[in-house]
Amino acid sequence: MEGCAALRCALLCATLLLLYTGQEAAAITVVSNSSVDFLVGRNISLSISYTSNQYAVVTWNKDGSMLVTWYKNIIASSPTLQGRADIIGNGSLLIYNSAKSDSGNYSVSVAPPGDLTGSLSFRVNIYDPVTNVSVSQSPAAVDETSPAVNLSCSASSGGMTYTWMREGQSLVINGSYVTLDGGRILQINHPNRTHSGNYSCNVSNPVSWGDAMRFLNISFSDPSTSSLSGGAIAGIVIGAVGGVILLIALIIIVVFCVRKRHRAEREKKPAAPHKDAIRTVSGTTLSPDDPAYFTMNNIMYRSSSISMGSYIMNNGDNTSDYFRNPSPNPPPNPPKVKHATQV
């Protein structure tokens, strides 16, 4: 066992010796605590740190192209930066007035003379600020019969991520709620009154955000409280007017008919000054208060409404009392019958 351990130690030592031949130190480690997301127009600092007991050659590249080479001072600088770059400390990069085009894959290598080169790569993103957030609605007027309503969120710049809230609470996107176009559109299917409320959209990117709110009104008709619809009111008005017109027409027709009948009656008996004026009963003239009764077609009538027929003359009592209370013993003789004709 001890021999074995000695052999292992010898092998390890040989390997280490081999590795260190011609090299005085291990490759240096480069770290960065910098953020990699920046707002356009800002001065951005890509700070690095490493441990070295001597100055190193520090080279910054972006997307494979050299930006700056530094050794104690800037040795070379890419014309694309137009003098906006600087090195601070022992190799941290500073870019003034950053532009969207400064986004990209950055890498930095640190090469102390005679030492292994250390390097670090990361992505840098430059974002526009989120501006002019607004929420629009389509269609503009919605009620409970509408199939869907869209709330669309837009920003003039910087929009990346869209989140929706309702009455300050984050919205669970399920059921009636659907998001479209990367979250920019909140579609509400089969909206009802419970979907009315304040909806806000938060547009953001890692360094900027903005929001806007809109009140969505899903209108509805409540038969118990609402007034009648325009159509119902129109129907009622038309019905009432039609009824009045019908009534007037009916009155006109009735008046016309009555007048026509009067005229016809007047023409029928133009010579009769009074219907009870002249009567002849079998050659005898009856006066209007003649207490005569008559039968016509076996119906008994008072004389005043007759123009022609047989008048039954009762014996003695010819008053109406006689007929209301007929005597228990009917008169033995049959009533006399007169024949009368009204002229």
Ligand SMILES: *[C@@H]1O[C@H](CO)[C@@H](O)[C@H](O)[C@H]1NC(C)=O
């Ligand atoms: C990063 O580290 C440097 C020193 O190495 C320090 O000055 C700077 O404030 C740090 N930045 C952040 C964002 O922590």
Ligand SMILES: *[C@@H]1O[C@H](CO)[C@@H](O)[C@H](O)[C@H]1NC(C)=O
């Ligand atoms: C960027 O740095 C320059 C020079 O130090 C300074 O004049 C300018 O105000 C800085 N700009 C911002 C946005 O910090």
Ligand SMILES: *[C@@H]1O[C@H](CO)[C@@H](O)[C@H](O)[C@H]1NC(C)=O
């Ligand atoms: C830069 O490196 C040199 C040499 O290693 C060292 O003396 C100096 O303190 C370092 N400067 C900073 C700011 O780290």
Ligand SMILES: *[C@@H]1O[C@H](CO)[C@@H](O)[C@H](O)[C@H]1NC(C)=O
């Ligand atoms: C930057 O790196 C990512 C992966 O790290 C890669 O997908 C992308 O194509 C690179 N961009 C450029 C411009 O090289």
Ligand SMILES: *[C@@H]1O[C@H](CO)[C@@H](O)[C@H](O)[C@H]1NC(C)=O
């Ligand atoms: C809502 O937006 C989607 C996607 O743009 C569209 O297809 C749909 O017609 C819109 N609906 C309404 C009611 O505007």
Ligand SMILES: *[C@@H]1O[C@H](CO)[C@@H](O)[C@H](O)[C@H]1NC(C)=O
């Ligand atoms: C915001 O929107 C208004 C009208 O839509 C427009 O006039 C204005 O220029 C926009 N502002 C920005 C910063 O885009």
Ligand SMILES: *[C@@H]1O[C@H](CO)[C@@H](O)[C@H](O)[C@H]1NC(C)=O
């Ligand atoms: C929507 O999601 C919530 C929470 O996840 C759940 O309680 C609710 O039942 C869901 N509604 C529908 C219609 O899926």
Ligand SMILES: *[C@@H]1O[C@H](CO)[C@@H](O)[C@H](O)[C@H]1NC(C)=O
């Ligand atoms: C309104 O719609 C929601 C979701 O579709 C549904 O759960 C609710 O019962 C509806 N309410 C009414 C009053 O129709």
Ligand SMILES: *[C@@H]1O[C@H](CO)[C@@H](O)[C@H](O)[C@H]1NC(C)=O
């Ligand atoms: C919606 O927001 C407006 C303005 O902040 C507020 O006056 C209104 O009461 C809100 N409506 C609801 C239903 O919360």
Ligand SMILES: *[C@@H]1O[C@H](CO)[C@@H](O)[C@H](O)[C@H]1NC(C)=O
């Ligand atoms: C909007 O979203 C951003 C990014 O998620 C967040 O930092 C911010 O607090 C949100 N604003 C509101 C009002 O919720």
Ligand SMILES: *[C@@H]1O[C@H](CO)[C@@H](O)[C@H](O)[C@H]1NC(C)=O
């Ligand atoms: C919603 O719309 C209806 C019909 O247009 C209207 O009568 C009602 O006042 C509106 N509600 C609000 C809170 O604006």
